[in-house]
Amino acid sequence: MRARAAVRGDAAAIAAIYNQGIEDRVATFETRPRSPEDIRAWFDGAHPVVVVEQGNRIIAFASTSTYRPRECYAGIAEFSVYVAREGRGRGAGRAAMEALIREAERAGIWKLVSRVFPENTASLRLLRSVGFREVGTYEKHARLDGVWRDVVIVERLIPANLTP
Numbered sequence: 001m002r003a004r005a006a007v008r009g010d011a012a013a014i015a016a017i018y019n020q021g022i023e024d025r026v027a028t029f030e031t032r033p034r035s036p037e038d039i040r041a042w043f044d045g046a047h048p049v050v051v052v053e054q055g056n057r058i059i060a061f062a063s064t065s066t067y068r069p070r071e072c073y074a075g076i077a078e079f080s081v082y083v084a085r086e087g088r089g090r091g092a093g094r095a096a097m098e099a100l101i102r103e104a105e106r107a108g109i110w111k112l113v114s115r116v117f118p119e120n121t122a123s124l125r126l127l128r129s130v131g132f133r134e135v136g137t138y139e140k141h142a143r144l145d146g147v148w149r150d151v152v153i154v155e156r157l158i159p160a161n162l163t164p
């Protein structure tokens with residue numbers, strides 16, 4: 001298993017993995033499948049995206065995106081992590097997150113944030129084990145398939161970018 005920075009050419013593989021996560025309804029409020037073209041738009045030069053390969057197959061990705069447009073928040077990024085169904089539970093999620101944290105540090109990001117369904121124990125455990133803190137819970141944050149769902153807010157500081 002090897003993690004590396006992603007390139008635009010990885011977009012189709014990333015879309016396939018993201019679409020499995022969307023279909024599984026465990027990870028996101030999104031319900032619209034993404035195309036490779038949607039994924040290519042993630043490569044904006046400011047936000048790291050990483051993939052994990054096994055042999056020559058991409059089995060996981062982690063990505064960052066804009067948290068808020070305000071300039072004061074430029075060093076905060078939202079993140080996502082998804083592993084292909086057949087590759088889950090074998091360390092790929094951890095490899096993706098460790099690589100993403102490294103790339104985020106290089107990009108000058110000082111904090112990663114996201115929201116996780118409280119039922120997503122795999123994700124909460126992974127994130128705890130790579131240094132995330134659970135900030136609290138947003139109640140009834142949005143509806144997924146018509147059902148109001150809570151989300152746990154998570155954050156991880158990147159100390160190297162918090163110098164005075």
Ligand SMILES: CC(C)(COP(=O)(O)OP(=O)(O)OC[C@H]1O[C@@H](n2cnc3c(N)ncnc32)[C@H](O)[C@@H]1OP(=O)(O)O)[C@@H](O)C(=O)NCCC(=O)NCCS
Pocket residue numbers: 021026027028080081082083084087088089090091092093094095114115116117120121122123125126129
């Ligand atoms: C959540 C997800 C990214 C975790 O990645 P993974 O490769 O399956 O997890 P890893 O094998 O790297 O395991 C990382 C940690 O999570 C734990 N874990 C993994 N799967 C688990 C499960 N089903 N239940 C409980 N804990 C689990 C591992 O024991 C490990 O914990 P440790 O570091 O304390 O030993 C992956 O399962 C996935 O893609 N799920 C669907 C999409 C998703 O939920 N994305 C996250 C959105 S917030």
